Amino acid sequence: MPHFVTECTENIREQAQLPALFARVNQLLADSGLFPLGGIRSRAHWVDTWQMADGKHDYAFVHMTLKIGSGRRPEELQPVMEQLFACIKAHFAALMAQRYLALSLAVEELHPVLNFKQNNVHALFR
Amino acid sequence: MPHFVTECTENIREQAQLPALFARVNQLLADSGLFPLGGIRSRAHWVDTWQMADGKHDYAFVHMTLKIGSGRRPEELQPVMEQLFACIKAHFAALMAQRYLALSLAVEELHPVLNFKQNNVHALFR
């Protein structure tokens, strides 16, 4: 945890520069102090078949879900999520100015109990 | 919002005719009056590695998730979701009559607060 899951339309595969976004997002989440670096996993799911709105223009979208462990307090999360979305908007600002684009980010809390993990990466950062 | 997310097995990539389904779904959701056209994003995630049930037949499935903003009333949503699933069943009826197939649709509400967006497509439809 956390998981930063990105669905991105194929028509912006290059322009979206997701590897650069993921580097920024992982750093921001780790720097927040809320999440251990060794558990942060950002990834893309490319979308080659879609229709946005009426489908009549070359629309693109990036929908992002941040899955986190349950139980963090809203007042802790709110400022970090605002920083995260500000980072995302800055990353996409040039592209947003050039073409049709929709960005969205939503947080999902993982099940508080039925939730299991094993991770040998954490040991690197201790 | 909303997001119509479709997981579809590769063995029905052509027959599922997802672009035609997405055109119908986007229209139905916009016509419901509950969702603005400019925010509707339908997409496929193709599945090339799966096992359904015992894996002993040429099974196929399409699992659909409609992610919507929180706070709409159940009595508003219920009839629209029933229409949506009726539309989906009609779309797949011929295929369902010919082969093993499982269709499923579930609604998910996005986080009521930790939920952010930026979208320059809405302006087209104002």
Place this chain on the structure above:
Amino acid sequence: MPHFVTECTENIREQAQLPALFARVNQLLADSGLFPLGGIRSRAHWVDTWQMADGKHDYAFVHMTLKIGSGRRPEELQPVMEQLFACIKAHFAALMAQRYLALSLAVEELHPVLNFKQNNVHALFR
């Protein structure tokens, strides 16, 4: 139902042996008595673009979500989910001993009401 959804990084596409995992998972879930065999759908979503942690090593991850119908009792689910994660850890034990790897599993309950399905596979197992 249920849906066993696996996100797996491409750098372990062969070694993860997901078809073998799916066969074990489907059997375990069916044997639990909680889920009908004809509704069990395991699948992979391969991830070709990602960053885990600082991105400085050849990290891999497998994140698994079990989506189930709502309303099962926690005391019924807990032992089955523990067995499921034990099965997953055993499947990946050799790989975990060899490389950086993170495994995670979380349960999600589907919407209790806005949830629809049609499935002609169940009839095979009656």
